[in-house]
Amino acid sequence: MEKRVTFNGWLLPFCLIFPQILISAVFFFYPAGQAVWQSLFIPDPFGLSTQFVGLENFEYLLSDKFYRASFATTALFSTLVTVVSMVPALFLAVLADRLIKGASTYRTLLIWPYAVAPAIAGVLWLFMFNTRVGVVSWYLGQLGYDWNHVLNETEAMGLVVVSSAWGRISYNFLFFFAALQAVPRSVIEAAAIDGARFWRRFFTIVLPLLSPTTFFLLVVNIVYAFFETFGVIHTITAGGPQQATTILVYKVFKDGFVGQDLGSSAAQSVILLVVVGTLTVLQFKFVEKKVHY
Amino acid sequence: MSGVSNVKPLKGDPAPGMVEKKGSSLWLTHVLMLIGIFFVFFPIWLAFVASTVTQEAIVTPPMPLMPGDHFFENYKRALFSGVNIPVTTMLINSLIMALGIAFGKIVISLLSAFAIVYFRFPGKSLFFWIIFITLMLPVEVRIVPTYEVVAGFGMLNSYSGLIFPLIASATATFLFRQFFMTIPDELAEAARVDGARPMRFFIDIVVPMSRTNIAALFVILFIYGWNQYLWPLLITTEPDMNTIVMGIKQMFPSGDDTADWPVIMATSILAMIPPVIVVVSMQKLFISGLVDSEK
Numbered sequence: 001m002e003k004r005v006t007f008n009g010w011l012l013p014f015c016l017i018f019p020q021i022l023i024s025a026v027f028f029f030y031p032a033g034q035a036v037w038q039s040l041f042i043p044d045p046f047g048l049s050t051q052f053v054g055l056e057n058f059e060y061l062l063s064d065k066f067y068r069a070s071f072a073t074t075a076l077f078s079t080l081v082t083v084v085s086m087v088p089a090l091f092l093a094v095l096a097d098r099l100i101k102g103a104s105t106y107r108t109l110l111i112w113p114y115a116v117a118p119a120i121a122g123v124l125w126l127f128m129f130n131t132r133v134g135v136v137s138w139y140l141g142q143l144g145y146d147w148n149h150v151l152n153e154t155e156a157m158g159l160v161v162v163s164s165a166w167g168r169i170s171y172n173f174l175f176f177f178a179a180l181q182a183v184p185r186s187v188i189e190a191a192a193i194d195g196a197r198f199w200r201r202f203f204t205i206v207l208p209l210l211s212p213t214t215f216f217l218l219v220v221n222i223v224y225a226f227f228e229t230f231g232v233i234h235t236i237t238a239g240g241p242q243q244a245t246t247i248l249v250y251k252v253f254k255d256g257f258v259g260q261d262l263g264s265s266a267a268q269s270v271i272l273l274v275v276v277g278t279l280t281v282l283q284f285k286f287v288e289k290k291v292h293y
Numbered sequence: 294m295s296g297v298s299n300v301k302p303l304k305g306d307p308a309p310g311m312v313e314k315k316g317s318s319l320w321l322t323h324v325l326m327l328i329g330i331f332f333v334f335f336p337i338w339l340a341f342v343a344s345t346v347t348q349e350a351i352v353t354p355p356m357p358l359m360p361g362d363h364f365f366e367n368y369k370r371a372l373f374s375g376v377n378i379p380v381t382t383m384l385i386n387s388l389i390m391a392l393g394i395a396f397g398k399i400v401i402s403l404l405s406a407f408a409i410v411y412f413r414f415p416g417k418s419l420f421f422w423i424i425f426i427t428l429m430l431p432v433e434v435r436i437v438p439t440y441e442v443v444a445g446f447g448m449l450n451s452y453s454g455l456i457f458p459l460i461a462s463a464t465a466t467f468l469f470r471q472f473f474m475t476i477p478d479e480l481a482e483a484a485r486v487d488g489a490r491p492m493r494f495f496i497d498i499v500v501p502m503s504r505t506n507i508a509a510l511f512v513i514l515f516i517y518g519w520n521q522y523l524w525p526l527l528i529t530t531e532p533d534m535n536t537i538v539m540g541i542k543q544m545f546p547s548g549d550d551t552a553d554w555p556v557i558m559a560t561s562i563l564a565m566i567p568p569v570i571v572v573v574s575m576q577k578l579f580i581s582g583l584v585d586s587e588k
Contacts, residue, residue, distance in 0.1 A: 003478060006413050007491040013412035017420055020405040020466065027439060027461040028427050034438035088329065095326045102323070108573060109330050111580075112337065115568035117520035117538045120561050124336040127343065133554065135339060138354040169333060174580055231522035235542050256437040257527065265437050273435075 032273070038266035050263075057267035066243060067251070067268075074247040077161060078225035085165035085221055086214075089172030094202070096173075097180040107177065114170035118163075119231030125163035126236050149237070153244035156237050160245050163236060164229040172217055179213040180206070223279055226272075248272055337565070343558035344368070351554045363555065371559040376544040380560050383537040386452075386529075387519055388567070390536055393456035394518035395511050398465050403503070406469035407495050411481065427463045440527050450534045455525060459518065465510055472506050473499065505578070512579045516568045537564040 007013075039057050041050040061067045092110065096103045113121070128136045129149060137147040149155040183206055191201045207214075230249050233239060239246035239254060246254070252272065256265030339358075343351055346361035371380045408414075409421055439458050448454030476499065484494040500507075525539040535543060541560055545552050572579055 003410055003474070003481070007411055007481075007485070007494075009412070009491075010414040012491060013408035013414045013417075016404040016408035016412075017424075019401045020424060021420060023401065023457060023461045024423060024427050024463075027442060027458040028435070029423075031435040031438035031442055034441070035435050038438065092326065092329045095322050095329070098319070098322050099326070102326075106326055106330065108576060110333060111572055111576065112569055113333055115516060115572040116337070116565045117522065117568075119520075119522040119538050119542065120564050121336070123541055123557070123561050124340050127554070127558065128336060128339060132551070133351050133354055133356065135355055135358075166333070166336065178580070231538070234522070234526075252436060253523065257440075262437065269435055269437065 035266045035269040035273070038262055039270045042263045053263075057263045058271075061264060061267050061271070066246075069243055070246050070248055070251045073157075073243070073245065074226065077157065077164075077229075077245070077247050078222050080157075080161040081164045081168070081225040081229070082218060082221040084161055085168035086172050086217060089169045090176050090210075092169070093173050093176035093180055094206075096177055107174075110173050111170045113167040114174075116167050117231060118167065118229055119235050121163050121167050122160075122232040122235030125159060125166070129159055151241055153241055156241055156244050160229070160232055160236050164225060164232045168221060168224060172221070175213055175217055176210070179210050183209050219279055219282060223276065226275065226279075248275075340558045340561050343554055344562050346555065348551075348553065348555055352551060367555040367559045368563075371556045371563065375560070376553060376556060378532040378535060378540070380537065380540075380563055382533055383535050383540045383560075384563065384567075386455075386534060387536040387538065387564075389452055390455045390521070390525070391515045391518035391567075393452060394459050395514035397456060397460040398462070398514055399507055399510055401460065402463075402465035402469050403500065403507075406466050406473055407499060409466075410470055410473040411491065411494075424463045424466055427461060436523065436527070443528060448528075450529055450531045454528045455534075455536070456518075459521065459524060465514070468506060468510065469503065472503060476502060508575070509578045509581060512571055512575050515571055519568050 040052060040054060042053050042057065043050045096106050096110075099106070116124075126134075128134050129147060131137060131148050131150055134147075140147045147155060149159045187205060187209075188201060191205055196204070226247070227249055229247070230253065233245055233247060233250050237245045239250050248268065249272070252265055252268045255261045255268065259265075342358060342360050343356065344367050345364040346357060347363055350356055350361060373379050373381065375383075405420075405424060409417065409424075443449060443454045443458060446454075448457075480498055481494060484498060489497070520538055521536070522539050525536045526542075529535050529539070532540075532543070537560065541557060541564065544557050544560065
């Protein structure tokens with residue numbers, strides 16, 4: 001797309017665009033290039049020199065059972081976060097859509113958690129399930145269930161999933177609610193006149209009409225679960241117990257900063273880069289399709 | 294008159310213009326909605342309660358579910374002494390970081406989007422792609438090398454180190470470009486006929502016309518900046534540069550000691566107040582901005 005009317009000159013536009021190009025180059029392209037470059041080397045044990053190893057870092061990673069386990073953990077984690085944040089959000093949006101009075105009050109209350117940082121959400125949920133002082137874990141104990149996410153891998157995963165999904169419910173709710181409001185009333189009424197009950201109308205008419213929003217939210221929530229949940233994992237489990245909640249982003253951090261294994265960390269960054277790239281392309285493809293539709 | 298008013302709706306028929314928004318099902322909807330809101334709100338409520346009671350009340354479970362009377366005491370302790378550093382300092386750091394990211398990103402994006410839309414110059418499409426590729430990568434992915442760059446510039450423990458790497462992304466540029474494309478060409482034409490220079494046109498016409506978009510972006514970017522965790526965690530090694538969101542984790546004792554829960558929970562509440570105020574007070578702008586920017 002081009003504007004019909006444009007201004008002349010090259011110095012001014014160059015000056016205007018320069019700050020962004022400079023910042024992108026210094027803090028984006030150079031580091032991304034470094035990541036690719038470092039992924040091809042292994043530093044010696046003393047960090048004095050590095051040796052070119054080609055794709056060995058990648059080969060090593062892909063055969064490393066911890067890395068593969070982390071991939072599986074990430075897949076499970078992001079699937080669960082996506083489902084746990086989308087299903088209740090859709091349910092609440094359907095409820096809000098049925099209400100004329102009060103819908104906006106409910107909406108105001110429901111967007112609160114969106115503003116809460118993932119790391120803070122982690123602290124709040126940790127407090128509820130803390131093995132010593134947590135209210136929820138105490139009541140579970142009264143019911144005879146011994147909650148201990150510090151030792152139990154399944155419970156740890158469950159806790160980080162719910163904490164990560166919690167704030168996302170607000171976000172997904174807003175999108176579902178907006179999409180539901182856009183469903184033409186005439187279509188719903190026509191189906192109602194034909195005798196379709198609420199749930200039948202929902203599954204045969206409303207849900208298919210929501211599919212663009214649903215697909216969009218799927219991609220966005222997966223990206224969220226991959227990258228923005230670091231704060232939750234770091235505050236609640238720090239990747240444990242064992243490796244049970246070490247998702248890929250957490251492993252990049254742990255190997256790079258705690259373990260100081262730069263070659264491996266860089267190779268992991270490159271793999272993540274490919275993953276985000278794919279997801280982004282998917283998202284853009286979808287946006288384009290929707291524009292034509 | 295008679296024809297219409299004589300037709301009584303059959304029992305169970307939908308009211309005109311709405312489908313099944315009545316009676317028991319409406320009541321049930323409200324109840325379910327309130328249950329949903331209860332679950333969504335409970336963690337925040339519990340944090341608030343914990344911030345108003347004593348440590349003893351918390352460490353002897355079950356803790357109370359209604360607020361106590363130590364509100365002022367706990368918040369005063371958090372704000373002015375904290376655990377490692379007074380929370381006031383962390384709040385100021387967070388505010389500077391969030392405002393810096395929001396303003397910085399909006400300014401550089403307005404300028405570069407203006408250059409891309411309103412000028413033809415050599416290398417334009419190259420620059421365009423350079424900027425738009427950055428849409429793809431969150432800072433988490435290139436974390437180690439970006440850290441090295443910032444350390445190399447000596448920007449650890451500084452506001453510029455906190456802010457600059459996070460404004461290197463094209464989302465805002467992309468949005469402004471989309472918006473500028475919808476500004477009628479006649480305006481630029483008229484400005485040119487009147488002899489206005491490009492920057493005059495930019496300041497007098499383009500920026501005022503974009504103010505809704507600017508405000509919506511400001512809300513989103515402020516929250517994005519405020520809620521950052523990993524980056525400040527790496528960049529700020531000195532406690533007096535900690536931001537509040539990452540500083541909370543530092544308040545937990547490392548060993549087996551019991552955490553100072555009332556102060557930590559008061560800090561959590563303080564950490565969520567600014568973004569919640571921004572979101573709730575600018576709700577309309579924020580929702581339209583969110584839906585536009587992400588779609």
